[in-house]
Amino acid sequence: MSTKNFLRIGVFYDGTYFIMAQNYFWGKKYGWLSVQEFHKLLESFVRTKEQGHVSYKVVYSAFFQGVHKESAAQENNLRLDRKRHLDLLHAGIEPKNVPMSETQGEKGIDVYMAVETLQIGLDDKIDMAILVTGDGDFVPLARALMKNGVRVLIAYFxxxxxxxxxxxxxxxVSAANHSVNINSLENDREFKAEFKTIFRQPTDNKKAKA
Structure with missing residues (x-):
């Protein structure tokens, strides 16, 4: 059972959606979007929306991503996927790799994410679910979580x-309790300083500045 003093947060990633955001920020020279620092930003944002608790903590997170057959994937992409897998493990995020189906494609991954996320909510492991996605296919998931007493925040780019x-x-966005456009926090008076901290700079750049 949860207590009023401690809000347990679960973060559930639509992997393809998040990866595209990482690539966007990297291409715009922000740096590499770090999941560890991203979680801290989410905790801070939730604190402003769900008041009355002493502590706000991400206690579980999962990253749902489709995996192509090696013959269908470029070698460079496979290398990046392995690196990202290690980054997720290091951050305490559970990778949920789903074999890609030629018939279902991303839809199969969405269904798996919805089932797994709802089960975590039904098991009373979290008080709030943060869905990192913008996909309207997750409207039923948001409603089902809320129906079972789990608060929902949509974090999108x-x-x-x-x-x-x-x-x-x-x-x-309308189906959830709260939503946040992460990009908008860059110019938000309360969060713009913390927004900058979610990006990890390349080691080479750090050496160059030293």
Whole structure:
């Protein structure tokens, strides 16, 4: 059972969605979006929305990502996937790698993420679920979690570059208790300083500045 003093947070990543955001920030020279520091930012944001608790802590997190057959994936992508896998483990995030189906594609991953996330909520392991996604397919998940007493925050990225436009489905945002456009925090008076801390700079750049 949860207590009023401690809000248990679970973070559930739509892996493809988050990876595209990482690549966007990296391409714009912000640095590498660090999941460890990202969790701290989320805890700080939740504190402003769910008042009345002494402590706010991410107690569980999972990263759902489709895995291609090696023959269908470029060697460079496989290397990056392995590196990301190690980063997730180091941050205490459970990688949930789902074999990609030619018929279902990303839909199969979405279903798996929804089932796993709902089970964590039903098992009373968390008080709040943060869904890192903008996909409207997760509206039923948000509603099911809330129906079972789990608060829901949608953490999404809103940006546009030459290759991709990222946003959150309006129905998904409306279905949740709270939502946050992470990009908007860059200019937010309360969070802009902490926003800068979620990016890890390349080692080479650090040496160059020394």
């Amino acid at each position: 809103e940006y546009e570059d030459e290759n991709h436009k990222s946003f959150a489905n309006e129905r998904l």
